[in-house]
Amino acid sequence: MKGPCKTPGGNQEQEKAAAAVSGRPAGVAEAKEDSSTDSDSDLETTRVAHGLGEMVKDTHYLGSCWARGGVLPSCFLRQQSSLELNLRHRGLGPQGAQALASALTSNPHVRRLDLRDNGLCGADVEVLARALSKNSSICDVDLSENLLGPVGAQALCASLMVNQVVQKVQLAGNHLEKQAAQHLAELLLSHTSLKSLDLSYNQLSDQAGEILGPALAENTGLTQLNISWNHLRGPGAIAFAKGLEANIFLKVLDISYNGLGDSGASAVGDALKANNVLEELNMSNNRISAAGALSLGLGLRVNQTLRILVVSRNPMQSEGCFAVLKSVQDNPVSAIELLDFSNIQVNREFDDLASSMKVILPALCIKTAAHRVEYKKKLLPGSDPK
Template identity: 50%
Template sequence: MVISKKQLKESALPSVQEVREAELEQESSQSGIHQLGGIASRPRKAFSRGSTDTKTVSRSDKAHSPTERASAGPKEEAEEDSPAEQEGEDPQGARTRESSEEEATNQEEEWDTDLEIDDAKQPRYSTVKTLYEEACKIFAVVPASYFLRHMHDQELNLMHHGLGPQGAKALSVPLVTNTSVLNLNLSDNWLEGGGGVAIAEMLKENCYITGIDLSDNKLGLAGAQAISAMLKENVTLVNINLCGNEFDDHAATPLAEAFMSNHKVQSIDLSHNLMGEGAGEVLGNAIAENTGMKELNLSWNCFREMGSIPIAKGLGANIFLRAVDLSYNGFGKTGAAALGEALKVNNVLEHLNVSNNRIPPEGAVRFAMGLKENKTLKTLNFSRNPMQSAGCYGIIKSMQGNPESAIEFLDFSDITVNKDFDDLHTSVKEMFPHLKVIHGGNTDEFRKTKAKHSPTQLSGPLYKLKQHMKENSLNLVDFFERVDKDKSAVVTRREFEQGLVGAGIPLSKGELQQLMDTLDKEKNGEIDLREEFEKSLGNNTALRYLLAPRF
């Protein structure tokens, strides 16, 4: 409870008040000074109670306020003699004294104090919540309950919430002053251009968010322009994901301008957009000028061969990028050659992905010429390119000619190699023991495996039996039925031999004997036709179908 100075004065203990009055009367009698206007004055001692200096302070002789004196009846005022009346003071002087006391009291009441408490302050959480709910009413959207529960988390994940443009506008209002969220994920919310503009305006004011994911929101040209303007002012964003936003060559122009002026963002994802050859030209210049980016993802665009050349030149001039993803862009032979030239002069790039770029063997060999001089690249992904074993051979050959190569991982997934590549790989492995290479397998091994399970193993009597049946359109089941006259599916060796000869199957006596020895496993003179033939044919589905009984 806070007590005002007026109340404190009026509630002083009687003993203290009496001491003050006695002190006043004593000083008045000693000084012999006439009290003007009925107000006693004395020099205030330094460091006395409530004093801060040696100024002369006026004091009243009574603790009663003018309000109390006015409320007292005329009779009581007559009975109570004031100091002014005792010393013969006139009524005008008494009124002057009362006026001075009232003015002093009013001044005391107006004094400020550090003890005063502002009861109007409300909790911060309640303020932000109210702000968001009011914004939702204005933009006619339903508040996101997840945001209300996690508005003070460092990681705020609102992906797949269907916010839309209006929801983004409402959300940006409390985020302007939010100091808790450091990473904001708004992926797949169909924000479109309007929502992108609202979020960009919010990021101009918010200086706490360092990472934002705006992927798959169809921001388009309007969103790209708003983000570009934001990046020119924002100095706190470090990571920004803009993939899947339908950015085309027109949208690439403002983004490139932002990349040249912003040197704080370290990771940018522009994959899965619609940027083509024109975008490659402007982005290539931006890449060359940027001095802050360390990771850049341009995969799944449409740069093709002509757009790949300026991008490769930009990489050659950049001295800060550490990881670049250029996969699924159709660079072809020309783009591969341009990247090879960039690797000759780039001495900082460590991770490069050029998978699925339609690079033929010639392009891979020209790329390898640059790789032969590079000393910083650690991982190279060349998977799913039609460069065959010759292209893989050229790339790994470049390592053999570059003892200072830093490559630790080569990815040739889905590309088959031959024995020459395997032999070279073994040799290079001795130079670089930590090198790891993955590929689509060895074609020579495939041939061996195929030969191992080919029908040449059945080139004996059983294979000849099958070929004769195929050439003459004979059914094995019908043949078995003619041989197995008692329908028991078990025949003697002699019955089986007679059946083969009667069917006109071209087998010599030795081959007949070999075939029957193969089928008569138990050597009891009887052959279980279906069981033995299934065991001999193994997993041959076609022959199993022929041997299956018909219903």
């Protein structure tokens, strides 16, 4: 099916179109009648019957598309029996959402649904959410770069609380603000099967942090959370860090590009003292100075599980990098494998400490800003060295 769907002249045209898209002869129905008169084998009869069943699904989808004036691309029919349905960048809009929702209700094949960048607003997501609540096969949903807003967030979270098969949800870049935080918090409190949640590139703000923090503390199941680029700062950052302190399931957390500041870094340091589950933490570009790095290091002195720490693009200077590295050195049970200080210039004192630690922990990887090397110009024999 290429281009917009057109209204058919009757059921016969629907069946012909469906057969053409699915790659089956238009006369497959007649083939079934001939097979009975020709006494074909049972295997052939079963094959034809299966083909008829697939045609019914295709015809149902085409009819839904025509009825709603939808613009769902033909790739839907090519993928509807696949594990992944990729419809990103297709501009589905309201009509496409309606047609897709109708088809998803009875589709038992799709495991991953990718609808990134389709111009879907809150009302469109409401329609899709109702379909998701009835679908027991989809476990991975990507709705990034759409326009969910609070209406779409509420509808989606409500459907996921009804159907807890979904384990991974991506909602990056959806203009989600503090109004959506309450619905997300309810999802974290009730959905025990959700393992991965991406909320990056939204505008949740510090007030959302105060709402999501307590929910994170009580969540039982989430192992990966990306909340980068969300203006999480001040009291909200501290409340969120307290939630991390009490959480016993989260292993990967990205809170980069938020503006936690020194107070947020100190709260995360306190969380690391108690949290012995987290393994990867990204805190890059959060306005953390040397004082904040020193507070963060207090948690690193006792933490036993953190393997990867990224604090790049922070104004902590060499003094702050040294404090973090020294805290790892002072922790005999530290699990740190990677320390990322990229885009932070360090001095010789830091280099000396890093070199000594490489002797003790040869597997430890330490990333820093590229050192500027001054090259001496080679002079030709007899030239003036001035």
